[in-house]
Amino acid sequence: MAFLSIERITKTFGATTTVKGVDLAVERGEFVTLLGPSGCGKTTILRMVAGFETPSSGTIRIDGKDVTDLKPHQRKIGMVFQAYALFPNMTVADNIAFGLKVARKNGAEIASRVKEMLELIKLPQVAERYPYQLSGGQQQRVALARALAIKPQILLLDEPLSALDAKIRVSLRDEIRAVQRQLGITTIFVTHDQEEALSMSDRVCVMSEGRIEQLGTPFEIYNYPKTRFVASFVGTLNILSGRVSDGAEGRIVVDGQEIVTSRGLNGASTGDALAVALRPEALSIGRANGSSNNLEGTIDEVHFLGSVVRIRVRFKESAVSLDTFNRPNAAPPERGQPITVNFGREDILVLEGAPN
Amino acid sequence: MKQSRFFPWIGFIFGAIYFLVPLIATFEFSLRMQRGTYSFKAYQVVLADPGFQASFSYSALIALLTIIVGIALVVPTAYLVQLKLPKLRPVVEFMTLLPLVVPAIVIVFGYLRMYNSSSWLPLTGSARSTDLLLVFAYVTLSLPYMYRSVDTALRTVDIRTLTEAAQSLGSSWPRILIQVILPNIRVGVLSGAFLTFAIVIGEFTIASLLNRPAFGPYMQLIGANRAYEPAALAVIAFAITWACMGLIQLVASFSPGQKR
Numbered sequence: 001m002a003f004l005s006i007e008r009i010t011k012t013f014g015a016t017t018t019v020k021g022v023d024l025a026v027e028r029g030e031f032v033t034l035l036g037p038s039g040c041g042k043t044t045i046l047r048m049v050a051g052f053e054t055p056s057s058g059t060i061r062i063d064g065k066d067v068t069d070l071k072p073h074q075r076k077i078g079m080v081f082q083a084y085a086l087f088p089n090m091t092v093a094d095n096i097a098f099g100l101k102v103a104r105k106n107g108a109e110i111a112s113r114v115k116e117m118l119e120l121i122k123l124p125q126v127a128e129r130y131p132y133q134l135s136g137g138q139q140q141r142v143a144l145a146r147a148l149a150i151k152p153q154i155l156l157l158d159e160p161l162s163a164l165d166a167k168i169r170v171s172l173r174d175e176i177r178a179v180q181r182q183l184g185i186t187t188i189f190v191t192h193d194q195e196e197a198l199s200m201s202d203r204v205c206v207m208s209e210g211r212i213e214q215l216g217t218p219f220e221i222y223n224y225p226k227t228r229f230v231a232s233f234v235g236t237l238n239i240l241s242g243r244v245s246d247g248a249e250g251r252i253v254v255d256g257q258e259i260v261t262s263r264g265l266n267g268a269s270t271g272d273a274l275a276v277a278l279r280p281e282a283l284s285i286g287r288a289n290g291s292s293n294n295l296e297g298t299i300d301e302v303h304f305l306g307s308v309v310r311i312r313v314r315f316k317e318s319a320v321s322l323d324t325f326n327r328p329n330a331a332p333p334e335r336g337q338p339i340t341v342n343f344g345r346e347d348i349l350v351l352e353g354a355p356n
Numbered sequence: 357m358k359q360s361r362f363f364p365w366i367g368f369i370f371g372a373i374y375f376l377v378p379l380i381a382t383f384e385f386s387l388r389m390q391r392g393t394y395s396f397k398a399y400q401v402v403l404a405d406p407g408f409q410a411s412f413s414y415s416a417l418i419a420l421l422t423i424i425v426g427i428a429l430v431v432p433t434a435y436l437v438q439l440k441l442p443k444l445r446p447v448v449e450f451m452t453l454l455p456l457v458v459p460a461i462v463i464v465f466g467y468l469r470m471y472n473s474s475s476w477l478p479l480t481g482s483a484r485s486t487d488l489l490l491v492f493a494y495v496t497l498s499l500p501y502m503y504r505s506v507d508t509a510l511r512t513v514d515i516r517t518l519t520e521a522a523q524s525l526g527s528s529w530p531r532i533l534i535q536v537i538l539p540n541i542r543v544g545v546l547s548g549a550f551l552t553f554a555i556v557i558g559e560f561t562i563a564s565l566l567n568r569p570a571f572g573p574y575m576q577l578i579g580a581n582r583a584y585e586p587a588a589l590a591v592i593a594f595a596i597t598w599a600c601m602g603l604i605q606l607v608a609s610f611s612p613g614q615k616r
C-alpha cells in the first residue's frame with residue numbers, strides 16, 4: 001500500500017468545486033509534483049494533506065492511517081510555503097528549533113539537530129541572523145530546514161521557488177531534490193512551471209480544473225501525453241486537426257495531406273475528427289524517403305533566437321513550429337517560401353478527446 | 357513650485373503658535389511660585405505631595421491592569437477576525453468605535469445603574485470590585501485606540517502563513533498567539549498600550565463618579581484650590597503624555613527581526 005494515499009477527495013467552496021474526485025498514491029520516499037495552471041486546485045490538495053482544509057468528501061491516509069480529520073498540528077507534516085513564512089521575530093536557529101521546542105525535546109538534542117539541519121542546507125554561518133538579513137533563496141532553504149527538523153512523515157512544498165529569480169530557482173531546485181534524496185522523505189511539490197516539474201520529480205501529476213489529467217514519470221508525461229491538455233501544457237507542442245482515413249492502418253488526413261502513425265488508431269472509424277500532436281524537435285526540414293511522413297506548406301514566420309532558428313510552417317488550416325540550428329554560413333529561410341517538413345511515424349501523438 | 361511651500365509653512369507656524377503659546381505660558385507661570393525669581397518650587401511641592409504620589413501610582417496601576425486586560429481581549433479578537441471571520445470585521449470595527457461616540461458619562465451612569473449595591477451584581481459594593489469596574493470601563497474607553505493599533509500591526513504581517521507554518525510544526529493556538537503573533541505585532545501592541553496609559557492617567561469623569569482616588573480627580577482638586585501647582589501639574593501631565601509618544605517612536609525603531 002502506498003505511503004500517502006489520497007482517495008477520491010473533493011473540495012467545495014460555497015458553490016464551486018475546486019477539487020473533483022482526485023485519487024493519488026505516493027510511495028514512500030517518492031517525489032511527486034502537482035503541475036497545472038493557476039487555479040486548478042494544486043494548493044487546495046496540498047492544504048488538505050496538511051490539514052488546513054477538510055475535504056468535502058474522500059479520505060487521506062498516511063502510512064495506512066486515516067488522517068482525514070486530524071488537525072494540522074497532529075499530522076507531523078513539514079510544509080514549505082511560497083514565501084515569507086519564517087517567523088520574523090526569531091533567529092534562523094530559533095526558527096529551525098521551533099518545532100522541536102513544541103515537541104519538548106531537550107536542549108542538547110535541539111542544538112545538535114539545528115546544527116545538523118544548517119549543515120544539510122549548507123548555511124551553517126547564518127544561525128544567529130534574522131530572516132530579514134537573508135536573501136530570498138537562503139530564506140527558503142531555512143524554511144526547508146525548519147520543516148525537516150521535526151522529521152516529518154511527508155514534506156509538502158507549495159511553489160517554494162516562484163518568488164525567487166531565475167538563476168537561484170534552478171540551483172535551489174537541484175538542492176531541494178538532493179536533500180530529499182538524502183533523507184528519502186516522501187514529498188509533494190506544487191508548481192506551475194513545467195520545467196521545474198519535469199526536472200525534479202519521480203512522477204508528475206498534471207492537473208486541470210480540479211482533476212488529474214495524467215500521472216506518470218516526466219519521460220512519460222513529455223513523450224506520451226494522454227490528453228490534449230497535457231500535451232499542450234507540458235512543453236511546446238504543435239497540434240494538428242485531422243480526420244481518420246483508415247483506422248486500422250493509422251492513416252490520418254491533415255489539410256488534404258495524408259500522414260501515417262505507427263501506433264494505430266484503435267477503435268477509430270473513418271471520418272472521425274481527431275487531434276494529433278508533434279514536438280518541435282521531431283520535425284526536420286526537407287523531404288524524407290521511406291516510411292517517414294512529409295507535409296508540404298509555406299513558411300509563415302522566422303524567429304531568430306540565437307543558436308536556434310524557430311520556423312513556423314503553415315499548411316492550410318494548421319501550422320507547426322520547428323527549430324533548426326543557426327548556421328553562420330547559411331542564411332535562414334525566408335517568409336513565403338514553400339517548404340516540406342518530415343517526421344517519423346512514431347513521433348505522432350494522438351490525443352484523447354475531441355479536437356476543438 | 358517655490359510658492360507651494362509658503363502655505364504649508366504658514367499652516368505649520370499657525371499650528372505651532374496655537375499649541376505652544378498656551379503651553380509656554382503655563383510653564384512660565386508654573387515657575388513663578390517664589391516671588392521675584394523663576395524656580396521649580398511648584399514642582400517640588402506637587403511631587404512631594406503624598407496625594408500626588410498616591411493618586412498617580414493608583415492610576416498607573418489601574419492603567420497597567422487596563423493594558424493587560426485590553427491586550428488579552430483585543431489581540432485574540434483582532435487576530436481571529438482577520439484570520440477566520442473577515443466578514444465580521446465591519447461589525448467589530450463599529451463596536452470598537454462606539455466608545456468615541458458614547459460619552460464616558462453615559463457609560464458610568466449605565467454602570468451605576470447595572471452594578472449598584474442593590475443590583476444582582478453589586479460591583480460598586482466594595483472598593484476592590486469598584487476598581488475592577490474602573491478597569492473594565494477604561495478597557496472600553498481605550499478600545500478604539502488599542503484595536504486600531506493592533507489591527508494595523510496584524511495587517512502588516514502575513515498572519516495566515518505564519519499561523520499555518522506554526523501549526524504544521526505542531527504548535528497549539530496559545531503558543532501561536534504568544535510566541536509567533538504577539539512578538540511580530542509588538543510595535544502595534546505597545547503603541548496601543550502607551551495610548552491607553554495616557555488616556556487612563558488623565559481620565560476624570562469615570563474615576564470621579566465611581567469615587568476612586570485616581571490622578572484625574574486629584575488634578576481637578578488641586579486645580580480648584582491652588583494657584584501655581586495646577587500649572588506645574590499640567591506641565592507634568594503633558595510630559596507624561598509626550599514620554600508615552602516618545603516611547604512609541606522608540607519602540608517602533610528598535611525592534612529585532614524587522615528591517616530598520
Ligand SMILES: Nc1ncnc2c1ncn2[C@@H]1O[C@H](COP(=O)(O)OP(=O)(O)OP(=O)(O)O)[C@@H](O)[C@H]1O
Nearest residue numbers: 013014018036037038039040041042043044045192
Ligand atoms: N478558502 C477558499 N475559499 C473559496 N475559494 C477558494 C479557497 N481556496 C481556494 N479557493 C478557490 O479554489 C480554486 C483553486 O485554488 P488553488 O489555490 O488550489 O489553486 P492553485 O492550483 O494552487 O493555483 P495557483 O497556481 O494560482 O496557486 C481557486 O479558484 C480559488 O479561488
Ligand SMILES: [Mg+2]
Nearest residue numbers: 042043044158
Ligand atoms: Mg497555489
